[in-house]
Amino acid sequence: MSRVSIPQLVVALEEGTPLRDALAGALGDDALSVAYWIDRRQGTVRGGWVDPHGHAAPDPAAAPGRSVKLVEHEGERIAAIDYDSALDEEGEVLDAVTAAAGLALRNDRLRAELRAEVEFWNTVNNTVPSLLATIDKDGVIRNVNARALQVAGYDEKDDVIGRDYWDVFIDPSERADVVARFAALAPDFAAGEYENAFVNARGEHHVVYWRTAPIHDENGEVIAIVSGGADITLRRKRERELERERDVQTTVFEFMPSIMVALGPDGTIRDRDADNPSVGANRAFRQAVRWPDEELVGRPFVDILVEDDDGRAARAIATAATGETSQEVESEILSADGSSRVFVWSAIPIADVTSRMEHLVLVCGADITERKQLELENELERAFLNAIANNAPSLLCLIDADGVVTDRGANIAFEHALEYDPAEIGGQVFADAFVEPSEQEDVRDAIAGIAAGEPPAERDSTWVTKNGRELSMAWTCTPLPQIDERTLFLITAIDITERKRVDDELRASRTRLVRAEESARRGLERNLHDGAQQRLVALSVALRLVESRLGSDPDAAGQLLASAQVELAQALEELRELARGIHPAVLTDRGLRPALETLISRAPFPVELVAPEERLSTDVEAAAYYVVAEALTNVAKYANATSADVDVWQEDGTLVVSVSDDGVGGANPSKGSGLRGLSDRVAVLDGTLSVTSSARGGTIIRADIPLPG
Amino acid sequence: MSLTALIVDDHPSFRASARAVLEAEGFEVVGELAEGASVVETVIALDPDVVLLDIQLPDMSGFDVCAALDACNGRSGKVILVSSRDASDYGDLVEISCACGFVPKGELSGETIAALLR
Numbered sequence: 001m002s003r004v005s006i007p008q009l010v011v012a013l014e015e016g017t018p019l020r021d022a023l024a025g026a027l028g029d030d031a032l033s034v035a036y037w038i039d040r041r042q043g044t045v046r047g048g049w050v051d052p053h054g055h056a057a058p059d060p061a062a063a064p065g066r067s068v069k070l071v072e073h074e075g076e077r078i079a080a081i082d083y084d085s086a087l088d089e090e091g092e093v094l095d096a097v098t099a100a101a102g103l104a105l106r107n108d109r110l111r112a113e114l115r116a117e118v119e120f121w122n123t124v125n126n127t128v129p130s131l132l133a134t135i136d137k138d139g140v141i142r143n144v145n146a147r148a149l150q151v152a153g154y155d156e157k158d159d160v161i162g163r164d165y166w167d168v169f170i171d172p173s174e175r176a177d178v179v180a181r182f183a184a185l186a187p188d189f190a191a192g193e194y195e196n197a198f199v200n201a202r203g204e205h206h207v208v209y210w211r212t213a214p215i216h217d218e219n220g221e222v223i224a225i226v227s228g229g230a231d232i233t234l235r236r237k238r239e240r241e242l243e244r245e246r247d248v249q250t251t252v253f254e255f256m257p258s259i260m261v262a263l264g265p266d267g268t269i270r271d272r273d274a275d276n277p278s279v280g281a282n283r284a285f286r287q288a289v290r291w292p293d294e295e296l297v298g299r300p301f302v303d304i305l306v307e308d309d310d311g312r313a314a315r316a317i318a319t320a321a322t323g324e325t326s327q328e329v330e331s332e333i334l335s336a337d338g339s340s341r342v343f344v345w346s347a348i349p350i351a352d353v354t355s356r357m358e359h360l361v362l363v364c365g366a367d368i369t370e371r372k373q374l375e376l377e378n379e380l381e382r383a384f385l386n387a388i389a390n391n392a393p394s395l396l397c398l399i400d401a402d403g404v405v406t407d408r409g410a411n412i413a414f415e416h417a418l419e420y421d422p423a424e425i426g427g428q429v430f431a432d433a434f435v436e437p438s439e440q441e442d443v444r445d446a447i448a449g450i451a452a453g454e455p456p457a458e459r460d461s462t463w464v465t466k467n468g469r470e471l472s473m474a475w476t477c478t479p480l481p482q483i484d485e486r487t488l489f490l491i492t493a494i495d496i497t498e499r500k501r502v503d504d505e506l507r508a509s510r511t512r513l514v515r516a517e518e519s520a521r522r523g524l525e526r527n528l529h530d531g532a533q534q535r536l537v538a539l540s541v542a543l544r545l546v547e548s549r550l551g552s553d554p555d556a557a558g559q560l561l562a563s564a565q566v567e568l569a570q571a572l573e574e575l576r577e578l579a580r581g582i583h584p585a586v587l588t589d590r591g592l593r594p595a596l597e598t599l600i601s602r603a604p605f606p607v608e609l610v611a612p613e614e615r616l617s618t619d620v621e622a623a624a625y626y627v628v629a630e631a632l633t634n635v636a637k638y639a640n641a642t643s644a645d646v647d648v649w650q651e652d653g654t655l656v657v658s659v660s661d662d663g664v665g666g667a668n669p670s671k672g673s674g675l676r677g678l679s680d681r682v683a684v685l686d687g688t689l690s691v692t693s694s695a696r697g698g699t700i701i702r703a704d705i706p707l708p709g
Numbered sequence: 710m711s712l713t714a715l716i717v718d719d720h721p722s723f724r725a726s727a728r729a730v731l732e733a734e735g736f737e738v739v740g741e742l743a744e745g746a747s748v749v750e751t752v753i754a755l756d757p758d759v760v761l762l763d764i765q766l767p768d769m770s771g772f773d774v775c776a777a778l779d780a781c782n783g784r785s786g787k788v789i790l791v792s793s794r795d796a797s798d799y800g801d802l803v804e805i806s807c808a809c810g811f812v813p814k815g816e817l818s819g820e821t822i823a824a825l826l827r
Contacts, residue, residue, distance in 0.1 A: 529765070533793045534720045540815040541726035545733055567722070 003028035019108045029084040036109040042120035054115025131229035153200030171198040189214040259285035263361040265321040290336040306332035320347035320361040341369040395493040419465040436462035450477045472500040509680040535571035592621045611648035631659035631701045639663025660700040667693040717742040718763040734819025745769040764792040779807040
């Protein structure tokens with residue numbers, strides 16, 4: 001490269017040729033470069049090298065084929081020239097060119113420094129998260145930074161610059177207002193701040209908080225307005241959400257059916273808010289207690305409890321004040337009208353939602369007054385039902401679907417009848433524990449049938465007591481209305497052991513009476529057949545013989561007639577005897593005493609009779625007669641007695657018949673059908689027969705026969 | 710030669726009357742029994758021409774005795790049942806028995822017996 005001369009260099013510089021190019025031409029080095037030293041780079045505390053455009057440059061340093069000349073002015077370095085090392089041999093030329101360019105170097109350095117500063121601020125402008133815009137006095141956008149461009153919804157500054165700012169940043173509905181407001185600010189355009197919400201060019205919603213300030217020229221005239229903005233879209237959104245959330249919480253708090261009341265850490269009832277003196281409690285609480293707010297706020301919560309003798313309420317509140325949720329507490333809370341309601345509540349630590357930022361205690365609970373009342377009523381009802389169950393004569397027993405007796409599931413009648421202690425009954429399998437083994441299967445089937453929905457029916461079964469006694473029971477099993485998760489069945493039973501025994505006894509006695517009757521008839525037939533009939537047959541045969549002998553042998557016929565007469569008399573006597581045995585005519589015609597007199601007159605031993613004269617009912621007279629007759633027959637047959645006494649008297653509406661003898665004793669009513677038959681006969685009239693007999697001797701047979709009426 | 714007879718009845722008075730009647734009418738009474746058990750062996754021993762057999766014996770019924778005799782070489786053919794009751798009191802037992810006849814005790818006579826044996 002050919003060099004230019006120094007005068008040419010000066011001319012070129014004056015003509016505005018860039019300094020580096022001019023120096024390159026003067027020194028004939030195309031690769032020449034210039035760097036300037038700046039004492040304090042913008043935004044830092046250090047100095048540094050920049051190129052003529054103001055961009056940061058590396059520290060100038062010699063390299064193979066290149067040398068560096070530092071240029072100073074008044075003892076301070078201002079620039080460094082990187083040149084071809086070949087020029088080192090022409091040191092004077094280098095110095096002369098540098099000197100000639102001295103002023104130009106200093107000017108160029110100032111420009112580079114300005115450029116570096118502008119670049120710094122541009123960087124700042126475009127990297128701050130704030131929006132920056134410059135508008136002129138007509139509202140036309142002159143510049144925007146990257147963030148403002150982004151919020152406006154554009155990619156290129158040119159899309160925005162030159163347009164009215166309200167077209168870019170203001171919602172169409174507010175533009176007219178903004179234009180008017182802007183016009184009103186002229187000519188001072190005093191600094192101000194405002195917030196605007198708009199939909200940008202991309203359709204995104206934004207909220208921007210702006211601050212504006214005027215920029216004046218050297219004459220104090222406003223030349224531009226700078227606006228700095230912050231995009232507060234998200235913050236606003238969050239604020240709205242919080243507000244809504246608070247609204248929801250407040251609504252929930254207010255309208256929850258649970259009672260809620262906020263207490264300070266000291267346990268006093270709080271106001272609602274710093275600027276709301278009403279009580280910090282929800283509607284449920286206010287309605288439950290009905291105290292005026294001013295009587296609640298500041299009052300210790302335990303003050304409105306009926307009592308906190310054991311300090312449980314106070315402890316619960318203290319627990320919550322330390323940040324722990326308390327246990328549940330049951331308290332009666334006093335109302336303003338003096339009544340009280342029962343609540344179950346806990347104390348919960350909460351943060352103060354108001355601006356005061358204290359830790360509070362929230363008492364949160366449910367009104368259980370009705371439930372308590374119901375429980376009490378249930379308990380009373382239960383006690384009532386228990387009283388009924390325990391005083392019922394029937395046996396009652398509760399079993400589950402598996403046939404297991406529930407705990408304390410039997411009434412007192414059940415315990416007594418089955419001879420168990422109350423604690424021994426619950427948990428037993430009913431059929432296994434209380435039923436006679438051969439009937440257990442049937443009972444189990446019956447209970448299973450009821451559990452499966454068959455209609456209840458009365459059944460007779462044999463139950464067994466703890467001591468092994470067998471009881472006849474008439475029982476039913478009925479499903480109960482379901483009161484908890486279990487289905488229970490009630491077994492109701494009546495002890496029919498005694499009834500059954502009486503029934504059996506009655507049946508046996510009837511059978512015996514029928515048999516006795518049958519036997520009496522057979523005896524009667526036999527007696528007639530063997531006795532009177534035989535005699536009459538013989539008589540008949542004899543009379544035939546008499547007839548056939550009358551002519552041939554009158555003597556023999558006469559003898560036959562005589563013996564026939566004897567036969568006939570005996571037949572008559574036997575018939576009379578029989579008739580008396582069937583029913584003595586004297587008893588019917590004249591009554592008990594004459595009949596007994598006749599009876600004892602035929603006894604083979606002396607009998608002493610004491611009996612009333614009066615007539616009694618036919619049944620009673622007959623029963624009394626046969627008691628004496630049978631007793632005397634027994635005495636004659638077995639007692640080997642020498643005498644007997646028959647006493648008949650009335651006593652408390654009862655006829656007493658007593659036959660005693662001085663015989664050998666040892667009579668046993670369970671043997672011998674005679675006494676048993678008498679006993680049945682007396683029992684038909686609701687009477688009793690007793691036999692007192694000892695081995696030492698003597699027997700007393702006594703019948704007590706109630707007199708009708 | 711007179712016919713021989715065996716009287717079986719538990720009532721002595723009847724046995725006496727029957728003997729008197731039969732003997733008066735030419736029968737020879739060869740034996741009297743009061744019960745049914747020994748009838749068969751007595752009949753074998755005595756071989757009477759006629760057996761007057763009471764139906765109601767204390768140990769067994771006359772029908773059973775009659776059946777036992779029938780089983781023993783058909784000796785029931787000589788049996789005449791007697792009773793103080795009427796034949797109809799026994800239903801058709803008299804009818805189906807193997808006895809050769811029935812006489813109510815009150816109507817007993819040599820003629821009736823002879824008529825039945827014919």
